[in-house]
Amino acid sequence: RRAVVLFTSDLRVHDHPPLRAALEGAQEVVPLFVRDPAVDAAGFAAPNRRAFLADCLAALDAGLRERGGRLVLREGGTVAEVRAVARETEAADVHVAAGCSGFALRREERLRHALGEDGRTLHVHDAVVTAVPPGRITPQNSGHFAVFTPYFRRWRQEGLRDPLPAPRTVRVPEAVRSARIEPRSAVRGVSPDLAAGGEEEARRLLSAWLRRGVEAYDERHDDMPGDATSRLSPHLHFGTLSPVEAVRRALAKGGDGAEAFVRQVCWRDFNYQLLAVRPAVASADYRTRQDRWRTGAGAEADAEAWRQGRTGYPVVDAAMRQLRAEGWMHNRGRLLTASFLTKTLYVDWRVGARHFLDLLVDGDIANNQLNWQWVAGTGTDSRPNRVLNPLLQAKRYDPDGDYVRRWVPELAKVAGAAVHEPWKLPERERAACGDYPEPIVQLADGLARFRRARDLD
Ligand code: FAD
Numbered sequence: 001r002r003a004v005v006l007f008t009s010d011l012r013v014h015d016h017p018p019l020r021a022a023l024e025g026a027q028e029v030v031p032l033f034v035r036d037p038a039v040d041a042a043g044f045a046a047p048n049r050r051a052f053l054a055d056c057l058a059a060l061d062a063g064l065r066e067r068g069g070r071l072v073l074r075e076g077g078t079v080a081e082v083r084a085v086a087r088e089t090e091a092a093d094v095h096v097a098a099g100c101s102g103f104a105l106r107r108e109e110r111l112r113h114a115l116g117e118d119g120r121t122l123h124v125h126d127a128v129v130t131a132v133p134p135g136r137i138t139p140q141n142s143g144h145f146a147v148f149t150p151y152f153r154r155w156r157q158e159g160l161r162d163p164l165p166a167p168r169t170v171r172v173p174e175a176v177r178s179a180r181i182e183p184r185s186a187v188r189g190v191s192p193d194l195a196a197g198g199e200e201e202a203r204r205l206l207s208a209w210l211r212r213g214v215e216a217y218d219e220r221h222d223d224m225p226g227d228a229t230s231r232l233s234p235h236l237h238f239g240t241l242s243p244v245e246a247v248r249r250a251l252a253k254g255g256d257g258a259e260a261f262v263r264q265v266c267w268r269d270f271n272y273q274l275l276a277v278r279p280a281v282a283s284a285d286y287r288t289r290q291d292r293w294r295t296g297a298g299a300e301a302d303a304e305a306w307r308q309g310r311t312g313y314p315v316v317d318a319a320m321r322q323l324r325a326e327g328w329m330h331n332r333g334r335l336l337t338a339s340f341l342t343k344t345l346y347v348d349w350r351v352g353a354r355h356f357l358d359l360l361v362d363g364d365i366a367n368n369q370l371n372w373q374w375v376a377g378t379g380t381d382s383r384p385n386r387v388l389n390p391l392l393q394a395k396r397y398d399p400d401g402d403y404v405r406r407w408v409p410e411l412a413k414v415a416g417a418a419v420h421e422p423w424k425l426p427e428r429e430r431a432a433c434g435d436y437p438e439p440i441v442q443l444a445d446g447l448a449r450f451r452r453a454r455d456l457d
Contacts, residue, residue, distance in 0.1 A: 001026045002091040002173060006082055006111075007033045007071075008104065009129050010097045010239035011056040012199045013063040015163040017125040018095035019170075028171045030089055031064055031071050033057060034078045035179070042103065047189040048327035048361045052197035054184040056238045059198025061181060069170030072178045079110045086120055089173050093121050097128035097239075100272040101365050102279030130269045131243040132158050134276035144277045145270065146286075146380050152266050163245040191327040194361060195234060202235035206246060210253050217257040221264075222332050224315075225402035229331065230261065233362035236268065243268065271366040274380070282365045283350065285378035292453060293348035302345045305440050306337070307355050309408070312439035314420055315394035316340050318407035325407070327361040332397050338375040339388035344446035346453055349376035385456055387447055394420040410436035 003026035005018050011033075013019065022029045039045055061071035074081040086094055094115055099105055112122045126133035137154045138144060145151035184190075184197075195201075209230045220228035235241040247265055250258040275281060285291075293299075305311050309320035319333030329337070334356075341352040353372040357363040370379055377384025394417075398404060401419035405412050410433050411419050418425060422433055451457050 002028045002030065002089050003093040003095060004030045004032055004082060004086050004089070004091045006078075006094060006096040007031060007060065008097060008099065008239075009237070010242075011053075011060045012202070012240050012242065013060070013067070013166040013170075014199070014203070015242035015245045016166075017128055017164065018097055018123070019167060020164050021123060021125065022093065022095045023167050023170065025093060026091070028089075028173045029069070030085055030091060030172060030176055031060075031069060031170065032082065032085055033060070033071060033073050034081045035073065035075045036078045036081075037075075038077065039103075043357070046358050046360075046363065047187050048191050048194055048359060049363065050182075051184045051187040051190040051194060052234055052238065052327075052361050054182050054187060055197030055201070056199070056240050057181045058183070059200055059240070063166070063199055064170050064172075067167060067170045069172040070178070071181070072172070072176050073181055075179050078107055079114050082111060083114050083118065085176065086115065087118065089176060091120065093123060095123045095125060098124045098126040098133060100129060100134050100276050102275075102282065103365075105276070105279070127161060127244055128242070129239060130272050131155075131160055131247050131265065132269050132273075134269075134273035137273075144273055146274070147382070148267065148270050148380065151270050151273070152263060155266050155269060156262075160244050160248055163242060163248055191325055191359065191361075193326045195231065195326070195328065197234065197238065197240065199240040202232070202240035205230070205232060205235065206241055206249065210249055210258075214250060214253060214261050215255055215257040218260040219257075221260065222397050224330050224332050224398045225400070225406065227330065231328070234328070236265070237362040237364050268367060271370040274370060275366040281373065281379075282369050286370070286373050286380060287378055287384075289378055289384060289454060291348075291376075291378070294346050299345070299347050302440055303341065303347050303351050305437070306341050306345065306347075306352075310437050311340065311441075312423075312437045313340065313390045313394075314401075314404040314408055314411055314422065315398055316390050318398075318404045321407040323356070323359050327359055329360070330403075332393070334371065335375060336388050336390055336393045338372055339386075340390055342372075342376040343387040343450050344390070344441060344443060346446070346450055349373060349378065385450075385454055387450060389443060391420060391443070408436070410434040 003022040005022045064070050099108055115122050132155055220226055247262050250262050309317035316337050319329050319337045323329040341347050342349045349372040353369055356368055373379025374381045401417050404419045
């Protein structure tokens with residue numbers, strides 16, 4: 001008996017319920033990944049994520065080979081390829097992790113239908129991509145949670161299953177054809193400092209994080225120059241790390257830091273459960289505020305200055321440049337740059353979300369779009385009109401200016417917190433900052449425009 005395991009956002013051999021179930025029911029399994037042009041066409045295949053994915057697929061192949069198997073890679077429509085592989089290998093069953101996005105849910109439905117026509121069975125496994133499956137916990141009087149804290153309270157009470165060990169052996173039928181795995185070096189336009197992908201790297205990072213890092217997370221997660229967060233987001237995004245395992249191991253470690261970390265991982269589940277029931281929030285407001293976002297040449301010029309890290313507000317520019325250099329940005333940077341675009345510049349959150357998705361290695365629809373909406377005040381936050389002042393944010397989260405100096409070379413010679421306000425520097429020092437721009441907007445003007453637009457006065 002044979003079975004196919006379709007890998008999607010779960011590129012690992014540890015804690016992998018679909019692989020475990022397939023191995024229990026069949027002598028031979030086909031671990032399959034399909035590179036689907038529909039993913040590219042939908043705009044999800046940005047270079048940074050493709051490069052990281054190349055690492056993940058190579059590592060998955062290596063992990064399977066260590067166990068006597070290998071990864072089978074196909075290119076084409078996922079449904080057609082899975083169907084073809086199942087026919088070629090006469091596999092009776094196909095196992096896959098439950099998807100959360102509209103895209104994944106539609107694919108699952110089409111797959112179920114196509115396999116059913118051939119007399120084969122699709123088995124969908126939950127708690128693979130998320131720790132708690134979307135829809136598992138719901139409030140009494142509505143279909144989903146729209147407020148995080150009550151969701152978290154319930155989520156925290158859920159008993160998570162024990163993580164599964166990696167299988168000892170994986171037998172793959174010999175004759176199955178596989179495409180070549182694209183090496184990371186073949187991908188063009190990748191951020192120069194992009195992190196490495198793959199399961200081994202994910203496990204190394206998690207262990208190191210739990211050994212030292214997580215303990216101080218509670219106090220240090222907003223320390224921008226300290227860079228004291230886990231950096232596990234791309235691994236959770238590609239599933240080289242199981243969220244169940246990450247949460248279970250952090251809780252086993254215990255302490256305030258681990259609790260705070262687990263709470264953040266819960267945000268991920270929260271966003272997924274929301275997207276699963278309201279797929280439209282990928283592009284539509286969760287709660288409309290009747291915004292009349294700026295459009296036209298002025299707005300586009302402002303958005304471009306923001307994208308390029310040339311707004312004249314050093315902490316905003318530093319974060320935007322970190323994004324371009326690493327394909328990743330500190331959470332505090334994401335918050336303040338998103339607030340700057342949507343509130344100070346009053347540009348549509350979708351413009352910013354698109355740019356983030358083009359670069360973020362952890363970029364995904366649930367967490368990117370819903371965090372953007374949260375900041376823009378069109379999402380699930382309870383303070384939709386709060387505006388983050390980039391100067392106050394900078395002084396609080398980068399008090400000595402080290403984060404700015406790291407990412408904005410024009411300002412590298414300005415000492416201390418003065419780096420946050422280059423327009424206040426003595427003339428000679430200001431001149432030494434090269435072509436670092438003057439602020440593109442006065443904060444008071446931005447605030448007044450926002451308050452007018454939202455009828456707050
Ligand atoms: P840690 O602080 O170590 O947190 C641990 C894990 O918890 C993260 O790896 C992540 O999986 C999860 N997490 C933490 N904060 C959040 C959050 N606010 N929402 C959802 N999950 C969270 N995260 C993404 O994974 N993908 C995105 O596309 C994304 N886009 C964002 C866009 C904006 C405008 C904002 C404000 C936040 C966005 N985030 C996104 C959330 C958060 O910024 C990142 O998850 C975090 O910075 C990743 O770094 P880390 O792994 O070191 O996080």
